[in-house]
Structures are given as C-alpha cells and as structure tokens.
Amino acid sequence: MHGDRLLLGPGPSTPYPEALEALTRPVLGHLDPEYLGVIGEISDRLRAVFRTANELTLPVSGTGSAGMEACLASLVEPGETVVVGVNGYFGERLCEVAHRGGARVVRVEAPWGTALDPADLLAAQRANPHAALLAVVAAETSTGVRNDVAPLGPELARTDTLLLVDAVTALGGTPLEVDAWQIDACYSASQKCLGAPPGLAPVTLGPRAVERMRARTTPIRSFYLDLGLLHEYFLTSPPKYHHTASSTLAYSLHAGLGRLLEEGVEQVWARHARIGTMLQEALPELGFSLVAAEGVRLPQLTAAVLPGGLDDGVARKRLLAEFGIEVGGGLGDFAGRAWRIGLMGHAATERSVVTLLGAVRELLAS
Helix, strand or coil: CCCCCCCCCCCCCCCCCHHHHHHHHHCCCCCCHHHECCCEEEEHHHHHHHCCCEEEEEEEEECEEEEEEHHHHEEEHCCEEEEEEEECCCHHHHHHHHHHHCEEEEECCCCCCCCCCCCHHHHHHHHCCCCCCCEEECEECCCCECCCCCCCCHHCCEEEEEEEECCCCCCCCCCCCCCCCCCCEECCCCCCCCCCCCCEEEEEEEEEHHHHHHCCCCCCCCCCCCCCHHHHHHCCCCCCCCCCHHHHHHHHHHHHHHHHHHHHHHHHHHHHHHHHHHHHHHHHHHHHHHHCCCECCCCCEEEEECCCCCCCHHHHHHHHHHCCEEEEEEHHHHCEEEEEEEHHHHHHHHHHHHHHHHHHHHHCCC
C-alpha cells in the first residue's frame, strides 16, 4: 500500500491536516449537547462560506449526491416541472434524480466542454412559468467548465420558480454568493474545496425555499433526506432525533472550515485561481489540450485531453503506483482520452502542480 497519496483527482481532495487530526477526537452521541454545539458552529461557518444568512444551513449525512437528493426531494412534488441545465455528467445526474422523484424534466443543453447560456435557462423558465425550480451546476466536474449562475437569481426572484445551484466543486473554490445572487437552495460536499474527508453534504435553503417546503401538499418522499426533519434535528431546541449522525465527520468538517475561514474566503478563491492558472498554462507545453475555453475554465478542476502517445489507463496506473498521485479519468465522450485534475482545498498549492508536472514529464519520456 502507498500510504501517502497526493489526491489530485476530481475528489476527494487531500484534506487539511487539521481536518485529519480532528478525525481522532472521541466519538460523541448524536444527541450529545457538545456534538449539537459543533453542528451549530458548522452551520455558522457554512453561512460564512456560502455567503448567506439563511437559518436552514446544515451538513446532510452523505456525499454531494445526498445534498442533491435532499434538495430535490424536499422542494419538488411529484408531477411538478423542473428545468435543468445540462452540459456535463452532473447536469445529467440532476435530471436523473429529479425524474426518479416524479418530476417532469425540461432539459436545457449545451455541448460538453462549453458553458450554459443563462439566457437559454431563463427562456426555458419563461416557456414553463409554473416550473417548481430551475437547477444548474455551478462547477461542472466532468469537464472543468464554470457555469455563470449569478444572472439567474434576480430574474427568477420575480417568478415562482426557485433557483437550485449545485456547488459541490464550487464552494470554497470559486466565487459563490448565495444571498447576493439570490440563490434559493444550494448544496455542496465536504471532500473538495472545503478540505475535509467525504461524508457530509452542506446544504442551505433560503426563505422562499423553506416556505415552499412547508407549503407542500404531499409528504417529502425521502425520510432520511427530509430537510424539514433535519432542520428540527440539528437546529432546534430541544433537538428531535432523526438519525445517528457522525460526530467524527462533523469534527473534521468543522476543522476544515476553520482552516478555510482563517485564510479568508476571498483569499482561498484567489489561491485556487492562481494555482489553477499555473497548471493550465503548463499543460499545453506538454502536449495536453484544455477542454474548457478560456473564460469559462474552473481553476480547481481542469479537464485536459491527453497528448498523443499517452495511454490513459496505463499512465494513470503508473502515476498512482510510481508517484502516489491520483488524477481522474474522463467521463462521457472524454472517457479514455482526457484527465480531470483537481487542485482543491489543501491540494491547491504550487507543490502539487510542480509534483504532478514532474511526474507527467517522466511518463512522457519513458
């Protein structure tokens, strides 16, 4: 076993040392006042990172997909219409989860590797004015594309359609302003730019979303991911037991968020931008071509088509076996011919870039 992996894939990223150290703290019961106090502090810290005053801000037990399911299950009733932006794998997953929940899905598509046009999304909402929500992925992890979600909120705020944003790879990596952009619901994951291990999905619901959830005429189909019940468990006094949540993961996320906030949210955005640019300027010199166009590239996740002569499977196996470096393979049309390189959280450093580029040069030379 290689004990010291450098995780430079699409997630999980290498956690902050403080987040790893926190995993060794004693386990607490799920209704222990000390544990619930930690959850309260996590909620405060998440509000600072989400840039929101939303009271219903909490960590859902599960990965980013649990955050996705919790938001869709809690906010959409069977038979309602959902408009979804699709320009990659995780837009497709939003469609799939909404469809399985009984929603009528209206797809707004752009080719993989290109950004969605906010005007197209808003036009689809105007064509479906009764849509319960419009969902879009801010940082499409499959292609390294940044979708511009900022123009959507102010327009949708004049309608009855909620704005749901997937910020799994965005939160803590690139600018995201839940309140300023009038985002009604947003979810993320602990294991990417927040610098903690996988297992928790931060979620925040604004006033319009909470009102929608409370006004439902049918029960939320998922008990485990019912954000109303989770709100009563985590953020009311006395708490109402819901499930056995993990104090271990909570301590770790608490520590990761503490490290992020100590550095400063905007400073962390700037660090990701600097390190991502450093990688993206170097890769073409080695024969890689970047999937996303300049202007819509994510700094924290770079999708790059491999140079001729570099076999995806062989090269990634060698990177892992010989150098202890993990990168992700391509998805969809890019499977077998592109890599997805993550520079997120604690891994967003010059050292990560230099180490990876040195290893790639060795692979290309042999």
